[in-house]
Amino acid sequence: MATTVHMEALSPTMEEGRLVKWTKKEGDPVKTGETLAEVETDKAVMELIARADGNLVKVLVPEGKTVPVGDVVAYIGAPGEKVGEASAAAAAGKGKGEGGRVLPAPPPTPTPVPTATVSDERVKASPLAKRIARETGVDLKLLSGSGPGGRVVKRDLEGAPAAPPAPLPPPPSPIPVAARSGAAFEDVPLTQIRKTIARRLVTSLGPIPHFFLTTEVDMERAAEARAALNKDLGDQGKVSFNDIIVKATALALVRHRACNAWFQEDHIRYWNEVHLGMAVAVEDGLITPVIRNADQRTMSQISGEARALADKARRRQLKPDEYTGATFSVSNLGMFDIDQFTAVINPPEAGILAVGTVVEKPVVLEGQVVPRKRLRLTMSCDHRVIDGATGAAFLKTLKQMLENPLAMVL
Numbered sequence: 023m024a025t026t027v028h029m030e031a032l033s034p035t036m037e038e039g040r041l042v043k044w045t046k047k048e049g050d051p052v053k054t055g056e057t058l059a060e061v062e063t064d065k066a067v068m069e070l071i072a073r074a075d076g077n078l079v080k081v082l083v084p085e086g087k088t089v090p091v092g093d094v095v096a097y098i099g100a101p102g103e104k105v106g107e108a109s110a111a112a113a114a115g116k117g118k119g120e121g122g123r124v125l126p127a128p129p130p131t132p133t134p135v136p137t138a139t140v141s142d143e144r145v146k147a148s149p150l151a152k153r154i155a156r157e158t159g160v161d162l163k164l165l166s167g168s169g170p171g172g173r174v175v176k177r178d179l180e181g182a183p184a185a186p187p188a189p190l191p192p193p194p195s196p197i198p199v200a201a202r203s204g205a206a207f208e209d210v211p212l213t214q215i216r217k218t219i220a221r222r223l224v225t226s227l228g229p230i231p232h233f234f235l236t237t238e239v240d241m242e243r244a245a246e247a248r249a250a251l252n253k254d255l256g257d258q259g260k261v262s263f264n265d266i267i268v269k270a271t272a273l274a275l276v277r278h279r280a281c282n283a284w285f286q287e288d289h290i291r292y293w294n295e296v297h298l299g300m301a302v303a304v305e306d307g308l309i310t311p312v313i314r315n316a317d318q319r320t321m322s323q324i325s326g327e328a329r330a331l332a333d334k335a336r337r338r339q340l341k342p343d344e345y346t347g348a349t350f351s352v353s354n355l356g357m358f359d360i361d362q363f364t365a366v367i368n369p370p371e372a373g374i375l376a377v378g379t380v381v382e383k384p385v386v387l388e389g390q391v392v393p394r395k396r397l398r399l400t401m402s403c404d405h406r407v408i409d410g411a412t413g414a415a416f417l418k419t420l421k422q423m424l425e426n427p428l429a430m431v432l
Contacts, residue, residue: 145162216306241263243426270430274416278419299371381396399421
């Protein structure tokens with residue numbers, strides 16, 4: 023009897039998925055653990071895995087279509103096995119709305135979203151070895167397999183050199199717009215990530231009583247510290263102002279635990295660990311990868327991890343544990359020359375820091391007007407958790423650390 027393939031919940035918040043690409047075609051043999059399809063979730067493009075051996079005898083959902091979690095998308099069975107038309111029709115009908123109306127699906131992605139930086143095509147390898155190779159950037163073509171028939175297996179990847187990282191893509195336009203046509207307007211269906219953003223904003227700006235605190239920071243000493251660090255690092259990577267702000271924010275949260283908290287309806291959870299969310303603009307929205315235990319990371323570690331996570335976010339390759347569990351978030355629009363803005367809290371977090379651009383301004387210092395590098399920070403606070411004085415004390419500590427970087431080592 024044929025085995026049903028369901029649209030699985032591939033992320034903690036996934037309610038529906040868009041089938042981007044079938045990697046197996048009808049009639050192809052499949053084994054448990056092999057990739058059947060690529061699915062766009064609300065956060066990333068992930069793999070739908072076969073849960074049985076056999077052949078892909080029937081595909082019910084075409085590429086580009088969006089269906090709810092739990093719907094049947096295909097059948098795996100014996101070679102040549104036929105699936106009853108009634109069963110297939112009933113399964114396909116689950117993805118329809120009232121009256122049998124097919125739910126609108128977003129248009130095909132303009133460019134294919136890669137799920138790996140290297141190719142494992144035409145290489146004899148176990149499914150596990152292929153997955154490890156994709157995750158670690160190892161080119162399977164360079165390996166000699168020790169498995170049956172020269173097949174590459176897990177042990178062959180131990181100590182294998184990783185392929186050089188692919189160059190970072192150019193920053194995407196935050197709002198993708200359909201190409202202009204002769205019509206008066208174009209309607210573009212919401213992508214999965216844009217649907218999630220819409221839902222999250224409703225649960226944030228509506229129920230959460232926001233208030234905002236703004237301070238201006240002198241960044242001269244931070245700029246000097248950054249220049250000295252980058253001189254020592256040489257070709258090992260560069261530290262950005264954002265890396266310094268992330269580190270200072272994490273250390274300030276250690277001292278002000280009341281801001282490192284979640285609102286949980288009937289209680290407040292105060293975190294002893296600092297996991298900082300870092301807002302990253304992707305092609306069709308925003309995602310917040312998480313730097314775990316940011317207070318315990320060195321500046322260069324934060325720099326390397328931030329770059330790697332931002333790259334994975336733009337390539338839609340983040341895993342659920344890489345974008346969930348933040349205790350506080352930082353959103354930086356300084357690279358877009360934005361002087362100051364307010365960010366929306368990402369529940370259940372109780373606060374988010376909005377970072378503007380570092381700009382040189384005339385400042386009165388010891389009776390003289392001199393140019394100084396200045397930065398504006400705005401903290402959005404959930405008033406159910408953070409009071410005005412509590413947020414102000416946190417910002418004061420953060421400002422002191424940025425204006426005197428040596429304070430970070432005290």
